[in-house]
Amino acid sequence: MIHEVRDQGDCGSSWAVSTSTISSDRLAIISDGRVNATLSPQQLISCNQHRQRGCEGGYLDRAWWYIRKLG
Structure with missing residues (x-):
């Protein structure tokens, strides 16, 4: 039931x-x-652009907002 650990590679996308x-x-x-x-972290990286910096970093609270409001 619990999903596998993902590798973010060289991208600073731990937030996503x-x-x-x-x-x-x-x-x-x-x-x-x-x-x-x-669920896809790439969706958050590519589409959640409000004050997020993709592979340069981002904010957990804004990622949670995106998932709650936009799925």
């Missing part, structure tokens, strides 16, 4: 990788495994 992985795990836990989606 951790947020998307935790969200994926929470969905699996709350649904008792019925929802087993792997």
